[in-house]
Amino acid sequence: MTELTEFVERQSRQVLVALGYVLLILFGLVDHLADGPGFEPFYAIPVALVTWYGTRTAGFAAACAGGIVWGLANGVFMGEELKPGPTLWTLLWQFGLLLAIVFLVDTVKKSRRFMAATARTDLLTGLATRTCFEELARSEISRSKRYGRPFTFIVIRFSPPNDEQAVGPGSLRDIMPAAAVAIRPQLRETDLFARLDEFTLAALLPEATHDPTKVVVQKMLGLLAAVQRDRQWQLRFGVGAVTYEAAPESTDEMVRRGVKLADSASRAGGGAVKYETCRDPGAVNG
Incomplete structure (x- = not known):
């Protein structure tokens, strides 16, 4: 796990954001081939990755892309929404879930940055701690x-x-x-x-x-x-x-x-x- 963390930290933010989008596509393919329910939470992983190493805007874009990929993988855009299984409402729920992930990860990231800054900067004087x-x-x-x-x-x-x-x-x-x-x-x-x-x-x-x-x-x-x-x-x-x-x-x-x-x-x-x-x-x- 430590080696994986060190490997990730050595990569540029652009590479990690691109990796997030690649994972979205791969998860979509696996979801489509699996042809079964229960794969929805996995889409949160690449969305969280893009939000953490990119910006909140990039996270929103990844959430939208994730919802679209999930919809394509489950036939929502192919006229199958009237059949049992995925529906348009489920798609909206998936969008909402991914957007919530973006807000959560972005909040944690900002909190971590604030704590790191306050650990090095005295709030009263603006000097080093x-x-x-x-x-x-x-x-x-x-x-x-x-x-x-x-x-x-x-x-x-x-x-x-x-x-x-x-x-x-x-x-x-x-x-x-x-x-x-x-x-x-x-x-x-x-x-x-x-x-x-x-x-x-x-x-x-x-x-x-x-x-x-x-x-x-x-x-x-x-x-x-x-x-x-x-x-x-x-x-x-x-x-x-x-x-x-x-x-x-x-x-x-x-x-x-x-x-x-x-x-x-x-x-x-x-x-x-x-x-x-x-x-x-x-x-x-x-």
């Missing part, structure tokens, strides 16, 4: 280990709000999207910007060393200060930036170190920054 971030960060860590290239991990950590700051202007739900919109244009296309959790934004900057990172962080602080003024923001935050000249062992280690550094900066004072440089996996310099 932690799941997406960790997936891409693992690739960057592997690249850094292979080629010895540096990168920097920046964490912006907000203090948990009190009851008065939980909702409304100046709350995290207000600040997070505004901060994301302000900072994202200042980063490169190759940089990864994500929301790690309720209180944390993070950026991973490939090829960024200590000095260029300071410039980026100062820009971030200026943008966050502007958001603070505009949104009447009273929440404390800290920024931690770790430059890896030697790659960390894992994304978990990298995230823990960055969050710990940002929390330390937050305790030192709102808007404070702390920098570290990792020159080998076991050593960190401030």
Whole structure:
């Protein structure tokens, strides 16, 4: 079954849609030669295939084609509808069944796409989710280990709000999207910007060393200060930036170190920054 799934996934959508129509014709021939009832549900297979790998419009077309093929196979269009067996009403029922299959498969497909998108995109900020971030960060860590290239991990950590700051202007739900919109244009296309959790934004900057990172962080602080003024923001935050000249062992280690550094900066004072440089996996310099 796994081999069949892998084979199907390697094919183009056009090939799979064409396969659906071929199956419709083959099922029609088998249905005609079998000359008996009970074959109707099998027509749902190619219709579902076309809908899943094509569009809903293609699915509707396949449903109509399936109804016609079924009608031809059972003599509905050959003047035999008055005899016992298939009738025009049965044909309409078959059309309805296939159209229902199209709606069902299309709904499942859209639901799956939505879940896949929400697994990678944070709905509040529009940034990458932690799941997406960790997936891409693992690739960057592997690249850094292979080629010895540096990168920097920046964490912006907000203090948990009190009851008065939980909702409304100046709350995290207000600040997070505004901060994301302000900072994202200042980063490169190759940089990864994500929301790690309720209180944390993070950026991973490939090829960024200590000095260029300071410039980026100062820009971030200026943008966050502007958001603070505009949104009447009273929440404390800290920024931690770790430059890896030697790659960390894992994304978990990298995230823990960055969050710990940002929390330390937050305790030192709102808007404070702390920098570290990792020159080998076991050593960190401030």
